Amino acid sequence: MPLITSAGVGSGLDLESIIKASIDAENIPKMQAFVKKEESLKVELSALGEVKSAISKLNDTVKKLADPDNFGKRVANITQPSSGDIISVTPTSDISVGNFDIAVKQLAQGSRAVSADNAFASIDDVVSATGGTLTFGAGTDNNFTLDVTAGMTLGELRDAINASDSNFGVTANIVNTGTTAGSKLVLTSNVTGDGNRLTVTNDNAELDAVSIGTTGGMTIDPTEDARNAIITVDGLEVQSDTNTFKDAVQDMTIKALAKSAGNDTDGYDTASLNVDYDRESVNTLIDEFISNYNNLIGNIGFQTRIGKPLxxxxxxxxxxxxxxxxxxxxxxxxxxxxxxxxxxxxxxxxGYLEKSSLVRSLNDAMDSNYDDIGTAFAGENGVAKQLETLLDNYASSSGLIKDREDGLNSRISDLEDDVENHEYRMASLEERLRKQYAGLDVLIAQMQQTQSYLGAQLANLPGFTKSK
Known part of the structure; x- marks a missing residue:
């Protein structure tokens, strides 16, 4: 608090030092006590925060352990043939563990149609002098129409097909053969599967050359017709209109990536698939649980040692x-x-948690009773479920530690009020002392003036001799 350095001017006495000493004697011990108390409360608050953080971190892991889905995961281990990768697999938690040999006999494909030789000499050839409509289809649910304007060229037709907003998946390209066959229009459909052959019809015979099944029109080679994908699972043939096989093995999705090497006569190369419990993810989760549990135990032990706030x-x-x-x-x-x-x-x-083989190792338990491990943690009466309830009681927004933190923060706030009140009292004390010492200062100054006056008068009296 600021001190007005004017006391003692009249008397010459060091009244400022006297006032300061009087205030310090009252103020310093009290302020030191305030500071010490505030530091103690904040240290305790920080210690609780450390413990709460450790509880929350453990609780995050416990919540994962309390979720049965984290024990139901399956992992697919695939040994691909030496010729390359032919499948990928996504198992669900419902699939039974097991081993499978899978071959890809055929990949699904869409249709590819090519215009006839000499139908067009170049991309600038006119498709139709009068125009018309082309209707594209592939299967029962895919179709769109395209208006062909009068004088449209082959190149413009290609661009119009590719730019159509209603196009379901037909791509148009032009191949310039560089021979007497001329420029060829190539239409490729991405709609795969048997029965989804590409069709192109018209309402004007001038468009026969860019239609399928017309005289002099576009044709689809048998090897480039729409077809199913075919795989074998342990020798059993399975078909799909796409390269994705859902539930070919129940609760598993198999995607055909490439055709297996081989043939029906000599046999196809197979990929060996092993579906097993995802033991690695469970091991990782339990390791995380052990680490975070021990972190909490260590934190409690540290914060409750002698000399520590808790x-x-x-x-x-x-x-x-x-x-x-x-x-x-x-x-x-x-x-x-x-x-x-x-x-x-x-x-x-x-008191620290550890992996132990005193009764049996975790891996042994997984080998013999994997499903029961999930029940031990995530079952109705599982340890994780109960730990979750316990930790929530401490670390939730309405938990015990939050109540403690609120109490400490309230005490810190009260302490700040006490400091303000104390500073007000010190200001009042300083004001009172200054008034008191101001009066003393005036009185002493007057006495000094009187002394000087009397001394001067006595010095002027006859016969008065000033001592030397």
Missing amino acids: NGDSSMRTLSDQLITTLSTTLTDAGPFETIFDIGLGVDND
Whole structure:
């Protein structure tokens, strides 16, 4: 607080130092106590924040462990033939584990139509002098019409087909053969599967050359007709109108990427497919759980050591005890597992969670009772479900730690009010002292003036001799 440096001017006394010393004697111990208390509250608040953060991090992992879907994942391991990749596979969590040999006998394709030799000499040839309408189709659900204007050239027809907003998937190209065959219009349909052959009809005979099935019109070679994809699964033939086979093996999607090497006579190269439980993702999730659990235990231990802000805090001791109690929950419907310590987990002497093989290893448990591991964590009475409830009680927006934080923040706010009130009292004390010392300053100044006056008068009296 600012001090007005004017006290003592009249008397010559160092009244400013006296006022400052008087205020400091009252102010400094109190302010030091305020600072110490605020630091203590903020350190405690920070310690709670560290513990809360560790709880939230563990709870994020626990929520994943409480989701049965995370234990139902399957992984497809494919050994492709030496000739190259022929399939990709996406299993669902419902598929049974197993082994399959898969070959691709034929890929699905759409139609490819080519105009006749000498139908057009170049892309500038006129398709129709009077114009008309072309109707394109492929199967029962795909069709569109195109208006051909009078005098439209072959190149303009190509561009109009490709630019049509209603085009369902027909691509037009022109191949300039450089021979007497001239320029050829090539139409390719992306609609695959048997029965989806490309059709092009017209309403004007002038357009026969760019139609299919007309005299002198476009033709589709048998090898370039629309057809199904064909695969074999363990020797059983399966067909699809696209290269994607959904549920050819129940609950699995197989995509044909390339035709297998070989033939019907000598046999086709196969890809070996092994569908298994996604043990790696479960192992990773359990490792994450162990790491975040131990992080929380270590954090509690650190913050409750002697000299630390949460030393002796009963809520932290309670949380530690509840964590161990919850881990030790007796499981139901989890096969041979009575607690999660039966699936390859354990707790060391310091309370830290670890993978253990005292009863059986986690991998052994997966080998013998994989589904029961999911029940142990994510079942109705599973450990993860109970841990989730426990941790929510502490770390949620209405949890115990939030209540503690709100209480500490309220005390810090009250302390700030106390500091303001104290500063007001110190300002009042300074004002009162200045008034008191101002009076003293005036009185002493007057006495000094009187002394000087009397001394001068006495010095002028007859017979008065000033001492030397």
